[in-house]
Amino acid sequence: MVFTIYVGDRGDSVRCRAGQSVLSALESGGRRDVVVGCRGGGCGVCKVRIIEGRWTLLKPMSRAHVSEAEELEGWVLACRVAPASDIRVVVPEK
């Protein structure tokens, strides 16, 4: 299964295998807008917002960077989540 991750609203997209993290897919897709940090859900630098579609948590994220309320609004650490459908993400400006 391969999903499409749409990035922002300009029609950009990358492909993501089932179980692959959003961060890993953005990196392999050559996206430079998301910052790669610890890849372990601890440092918070790859925080993005998923505004459309379903996603699953691969491993826990540090609550120092994503509160439960933020998570309900789609804020996630890209290294910790995988798409469960096609999704659309917004990468905050650095």
Next chain:
Amino acid sequence: MAMTGVLRPGHAQIRVLDMKDSVRFYRDVLGLIEQGQDTQGRVYFKAWDERDHNSVVLREAKTAGIDFFAFKVDSKKTLDKLDSDLRAWGCPTERIPAGDMLETGERVRFRIPTGHMIELYADKKDVGNGQSYVNPRPWIEGLKGISPVRMDHSLLYGGDIDGVRKLFTEVLGFSLVERVLMEDGKTDLAIWLTASTKAHDIAFVRHKEDDKLHHVSFLLDTWEQVLRAADIMSMNETPIDIGPTRHGITRGTTIYAFDPSGNRFETFCGGYQFYPDMQPIVWTWDQVGPGIFYHDRKLNDRFLGVVT
């Protein structure tokens, strides 16, 4: 030279997001020896050549980072003296009773000006390094993973590193070994401090947020073992931050990588011997790149920004 007072780093308590994953990593990939679990669920480890019961304690939590970093002191008398010296200096302390940590005596805990919790203790059970104290062999067989010699030092990030420098040198008897200056040529961006003849027992970098962990470091014997550590990391898909490379500062050869919760750790070898009559080495702002990463000659984006 007689080494007295604060002897060496003793233990680091690290917060992890998933205990099961983390135990597997610290035991099988980093290759520490699992020493038990306490009633709070914390899991204890030691490096193979350490003789005291534990040096790394993992606590499952909602955030990554470091709870506290501790130093062993030479006696109960020193513990009491440093406790009162800290209070007299204006640093409140707290006594944690013996037995709170497995096989560990009473600890004196205090918050330093960068917001980190530091501890001192005099007693921890000598469990040996797996060798006899009589006619030992040079190493032990069957070690797993990277299997460092010891937990060696930590690098912590926080605001008031001037205050920390004063506390460590004026109260705890540490020496300043190396420093990196900021653009103004006066203010310290980073400091390396030692209580021993090592090039560092703890280091600090000035940072906008307090109480942050940059890395806990583990010592290897040779550069070849550093390269082998990189192989083991890649075989286990451990995210490598940078390296293998060399630090200009302290001259250590190094790899930085991340544990499964994103806490950075270092496996390194080398450095030079320091004695307290030696003057500190200074790195200027324009040479901070080679100071930190001697071969790349520049910092990577993550060095200053990615902490837990």
